[in-house]
Amino acid sequence: MATSHSHPPQRLSGFDSWKDGIDKADEKWNAHDLEIKAAVQNYEFHLLSTTPGFPGLDWRLVKAMLWVESGARDSEWKIKPMQIGARLDLGLPALLGNIEGGWLIVPPSYLPINESAVKINPRDNIRAGIGYLLMKMANFDIQTVMDRDTHIYEVTVMPKDNLDRIARANGSTVDVLVKLNPAAHVLREGQVLKLRKASRRKIVTGWKSIDLWNIARYYNGGGDPLYAQKLKYAWETVRRGAAL
Numbered sequence: 001m002a003t004s005h006s007h008p009p010q011r012l013s014g015f016d017s018w019k020d021g022i023d024k025a026d027e028k029w030n031a032h033d034l035e036i037k038a039a040v041q042n043y044e045f046h047l048l049s050t051t052p053g054f055p056g057l058d059w060r061l062v063k064a065m066l067w068v069e070s071g072a073r074d075s076e077w078k079i080k081p082m083q084i085g086a087r088l089d090l091g092l093p094a095l096l097g098n099i100e101g102g103w104l105i106v107p108p109s110y111l112p113i114n115e116s117a118v119k120i121n122p123r124d125n126i127r128a129g130i131g132y133l134l135m136k137m138a139n140f141d142i143q144t145v146m147d148r149d150t151h152i153y154e155v156t157v158m159p160k161d162n163l164d165r166i167a168r169a170n171g172s173t174v175d176v177l178v179k180l181n182p183a184a185h186v187l188r189e190g191q192v193l194k195l196r197k198a199s200r201r202k203i204v205t206g207w208k209s210i211d212l213w214n215i216a217r218y219y220n221g222g223g224d225p226l227y228a229q230k231l232k233y234a235w236e237t238v239r240r241g242a243a244l
Helices: 014-023 033-051 059-069 090-097 122-137 165-171 174-180 212-219 227-243
Strands: 140-147 153-156 193-195 198-207
Touching: 014 140, 014 227, 033 059, 033 090, 033 174, 059 212, 059 227, 090 122, 122 198, 153 198, 165 174, 165 193, 174 193, 212 227
Parallel strands: none
Antiparallel strands: 140 198, 153 193
16 A cells, blocks of 8 residues: 655745746736826827937836836835835935936926825836836936027137136036137137037936846846846736737
8 A cells, every 4th residue: 555645835936936926916916007108108208309219118118117026915016116215225316316317307297206205106106216217228428518599609818717717607618619719729818719608417318228137237226136037027927918
């Protein structure tokens, strides 16, 4: 007579346990679809008209991010589904700060961003999360930007003047002075220079590829080593569900 042996149930690995939750996703996991679509549409309308070469953003990629960041079984799903503004998160301060360029990314209709609302309202969390994602996908540079004032002014070189001092004093840049006065590499007192109003500003010069790998690299503030793997699985699941 054969002897039966009982075996303890096999425990799922961290990824397999997470994957099992994704496989059992129900309608609750679609709760933020309308907010995601609306926010992506607003960002695209803004960035297509203000930045060069914006590649567009598939709203389903953002949905997959939400599934990785929180998911309908997480208590944060109804508060901070994209987890921007979570404890120790540096994404929200970066987006709201005056260094990384968030003001160039966020649509004017979303400004000013309410920091408190981002931490308790899923709509605002999604808007801010998309803003941070796109800020990290953008390429920036500091360049001369011409003022709307197209008038050509004249300025007389004074003792101890140099191009930088003249530009700062007259609301222009050295680049503009050099372009309008190609012979002005050596200044003489009394010399008359042409000048146009301009300033040095941070601008968006182009975009990284907005794909799974770059999202995992630039948005994964928590340092989850499985983030890329999870995002790929969530993305495939979201796409498969949309095709049904």
